[in-house]
Amino acid sequence: MDALLDFEECVKDSPEFRLNLDRFESEVSLLETKLDKVMKLCNKMVEAGQAYNAANQLFLSGLAELSTYQKSDSTITNSMNQFNQGLQEVINFHTMLFDQTQRAINHQLTNLCTQFLPQLAETRREFVRIGEDLEMAAAKNAQVSRHKASDAERASHLLLATRKCYQHFALDYCLQLNTFKTQQKIDILNSVFSFIHAQFTFFHQGFDLFRDLEPTMKTMAAQLSQLSAECAVKRKDQENKHLLVQQRDACGEPMVNPCPANEDIIQGYLFKRSRRKSKTWKRCWFSIRNNQLIYRKSHKEDAVVLFEDLRLCAVKSLEHMDRRFCFELLSVQKCCALQADSEQLKQAWLSALQGSIDLAYRERTDTALTQPKEPPPLVCGGDNSPGPPPHRPPALGVALSGPGNQQCCDCGEEEPRWASINLAVTMCIECSGIHRSLGVHLSKVRSLTLDSWEAEQLKLLCVLGNDVMNQIYEAGCSDEGRIKPRPDSPRAEKEMWIKEKYVEKRFIQSSSSGGxxxxxxxxxxxxxxxxxxxxxxxxxxxxxxxxxxxxxxxxxxxxxxxxxxxxxxxxxxxxxxxxxxxxxxxxxxxxxxxxxxxxxxxxxxxxxxxxxxxxxxxxxxxxxxxxxxxxxxxxxxxxxxxxxxxxxxxxxxxxxxxxxxxxxxxxxxxxxxxxxxxxxxxxxxxxxxxxxxxxxxxxxxxxxxxxxxxxxxxxxx
Incomplete structure (x- = not known):
């Protein structure tokens, strides 16, 4: 137990009492400062908590809107609704916690301060005033001459009365200080205990709430595992399809349906010559369906039937025109000149149109007639005349002849099919996707087999190439202790390497000094x-x-x-x-x-x-x-x-x-x-x-x- 002020010493007004009194007063002042600080911090905490609850409420509203987006899937919707309700209960628990915190800390400590501290201050002022009067009375009594009996008697009576009054106020002041000393421990501990109890209740309610949600969470975990497996299978399937499409020739493979039953026999882009202005050609999307030739000028416009009955049409190649890969479709009422992007596509359309016409006449399905004839392979930027295909397209052959261009510049995979024009390096398909994500301001990626290349661009790949550019961008790789990814490295590792290499330029060694x-x-x-x-x-x-x-x-x-x-x-x-x-x-x-x-x-x-x-x-x-x-x-x-x-x-x-x-x-x-x-x-x-x-x-x-x-x-x- 802490020592309290001794009333006997108070009556004596000894120096020891004065020292203890000063210590008590300083402790009261210090405690008042700390109590005021705790109450202010409590108010700030409660305000921050209320703002947190408001933000949480907005977040839950967003989750509720998101769950409505998935309303077609009842499993996801039910789980999201249950989670939303649970989180709403957590917000309610938070609100109650902040209310109880404010009552536990602010209200009880405020009562402590308002009940004792003002009265203590008033009593102290009276105590100090009476003490000063006692000093004056003692001084006057000491100064009275012994020859003046009446004055001496009056001074003695005044000193006695003042001393009794001083003792009364001193004892009262000591009592209040001792009472405050004792009571403040109870109130402070009670306040902190109430706050801890509120925290205990909050976490106990939260535990009970999420224990009730545990079966739902287990069900959701099982569904997530199943969805992840299905997503991985779909993603792998999409990647395989992407690779197949990516490896097509630059001229594009015609989209031919071998079993057309009520579907498009062939579809793709063709240039259509205007009937009013013979030199005007517009690129449109064409398809053959139900013995009709249909086209769309843009994706925002409806399809238009160009020829309603292909049985009344004839198709022929146009060799006298200055434009390449042209053919013409004629009927009794009109004719239309069309242009494909390559000889292969032209032959595919001619075969599909003729096959559709024959099919309409014979009124039976003949898949062979709808298949495009096998055209001679095309070379990007080369001659389209028939002949044995080269080992690889010229653009690819020239690019791979550069120093180090036979392997991907970032992971070392053999026979890369992609290149960056501005970096003058070749890369594999996976690294090219990462390069694309960097943005064209850092890397302009193009295909060496699907895109057209100008002579200057190919020369850059040959003069610079992977060896030269890697000597620049990987000069400090060994100093950094980094190991270059391999072809079988995870995509995340390759992505981190490419960003460090080209975005952060971490491995470049500067050739100049200074700032x-x-x-x-x-x-x-x-x-x-x-x-x-x-x-x-x-x-x-x-x-x-x-x-x-x-x-x-x-x-x-x-x-x-x-x-x-x-x-x-x-x-x-x-x-x-x-x-x-x-x-x-x-x-x-x-x-x-x-x-x-x-x-x-x-x-x-x-x-x-x-x-x-x-x-x-x-x-x-x-x-x-x-x-x-x-x-x-x-x-x-x-x-x-x-x-x-x-x-x-x-x-x-x-x-x-x-x-x-x-x-x-x-x-x-x-x-x-x-x-x-x-x-x-x-x-x-x-x-x-x-x-x-x-x-x-x-x-x-x-x-x-x-x-x-x-x-x-x-x-x-």
Whole structure:
């Protein structure tokens, strides 16, 4: 037991009593401060708990709405409803817990403070006042002369009365302090006990509640296990189907149904020529069903019957047209020209149409007639004439000839079929899916067998490739203690590796020192210098180290790396920067962009590439000159021809309006393709030359062809 104030010592008013009194008063003051702090913290806890309950209530409302989404599945709905009810009970228990906490802590401690502390303060003030009066009375009594009997008697009586009053207040004050000392322990312990009991009740109710939900949880666990197994089987089946579809040829396999009974015999996309404007072709979805040819212009429109009865139609191939893979369907009332994407699809449609016509006449199912004839295999970007198929498509063969490209760059799987254009690496199908999830700003994934590839893109894969890029992106792998995934590694491990390698760039070893800002500026300068000299490996390293592909170099009049590559004349450097997000229309402080620089330097291949990538040929520099004016001034016949024909093609396309022919003029496309192929395969033929009579005639001949085609368009309108 703690020592209390002694009443005997209080009457004596001894120094020991005064020391004990000071200690008691300081303890009361300290206890009052702590009680006030506990009550404030309790209020904050209760407010936070109420906010938590409100958020919990909103969460349960969201769960209830989610359960209504699964209303078709009674098992899930019943389980969700039971869980929702149980969680609602938990919220109610929480509410009761906070109410009991507030009563247990705040109410009881507040009663303790309001019952004793104000009275103690008032009694102390009286005690101090009477003590001061006693001191004054004692001093006066001591100062009275012994020769003044009446004054001495009055002083003695005053001292005696004051001392009795002081003793009365002192004893009363001590009693109140002792009572508070005793009572505060009971009230504090009672308050804490009530709080603990409320917590005990809350958790006991929660235990009982979830014990009642235990059978439902076991049932749900069994259903989850079954659903997981079924989901795994379905996912595996979908992955197998995905792989089968992914491995189809680039031209696409025709969707032919061998047992058509009331279903589509064949379906797919075809180009349909407009009957009003013969040069207008629109891509539509066609299908053959119930002896009718049906098509849809878009997924938002209803299907339209093009030919109601195929028995009244004849089908033939169109060999005299300039467009490839065309065939025609004729009836008594109308005819319609259609175009497939490849010779294989064309033959499939011809066979399906003829088979459907024969089937309608004979009124019996003949599956053989509805099967497409086996067409000669096609090669991506090659000749479609019949012949023995090569071992692999040319794009795949060229890509795999690069250093280290025969294995996936990230897991080492043999014979990869996918590649990243901007990273210039090859990869397996699983790693390609992870690369796609990174976003096209980090990796642009394309198929080496299903997509078309340009010569510059394939050259990047050969010049850089897996070995070169892995030396950059995996340089510090051993220092980090990381082990590269294998082909049989889990997908999660491959995903973590690819993110660390390309997103976090964790294994790249910096070639410059200094702060982050200095490192970034240094990488940007190295990128510009490497682009100007056409050093692809240094460019790839600079980009990997954080150089901004569109960063400007102040020392070079605000030029970007793409402008430097156009000046230097490296076609692959331009393509590499463009694939990594370079702005084709950025201009330096003199108003000159990459197209201005290529025209000034006489690099025809760069001009052709930049035009294909959307460079603005009408932009003028500080002297008011556009790229065409620069090419005329430098007397470069090929660039002048290319820019003039590109400009004429845009004018012709604009004059056709929204109902004009789709795409660019065919003559322009042919010449443009010739320039592009020559720049990639035989750049020496595009060496800079001066205007001569022969060059002028050549340029005039090309322009004359375009002008004649333009006049034919105008006359047809």
């Amino acid at each position: 982050a800002r200095h490192h970034k500026d240094d990488a940007g300068l190295r990128l510009y210098q490497a682009a100007s000299s056409g050093h692809l490996i240094t460019m790839a390293a600079a980009l990997a180290e954080g150089a901004e592909v569109n960063g400007i170099v102040a020392e070079e009049e605000g030029r970007s790396a793409l402008i430097g590559a156009a000046i230097g004349g490296s076609l692959l450097a331009c393509e590499f920067l463009l694939q990594n997000g370079a702005n084709v229309n950025h201009r330096d402080l003199r108003g000159r962009g990459a197209l201005h620089a290529a025209a000034t330097a006489g690099h025809t291949g760069q001009v052709c590439l930049l035009l294909k990538r959307g460079a603005n040929q009408y932009a003028v520099d500080e002297n008011g000159q556009d790229p065409l004016a620069i090419a005329v001034e430098t007397a470069n016949a090929d660039i002048v021809t290319l820019l003039r024909m590109a400009r004429m093609n845009e004018e012709m396309r604009d004059s056709d309006g929204v109902f004009g022919a789709m795409g660019d003029d065919e003559t322009f496309q042919d010449i443009f393709r010739d320039f592009s192929d020559m720049a990639s395969h035989d750049p020496e033929k595009l060496s800079r030359r001066q205007f001569s009579r022969g060059a002028e005639e050549d340029e005039d001949d090309r322009g004359g062809v375009m002008n004649s085609r333009h006049s034919v368009k105008k006359r047809s309108e």
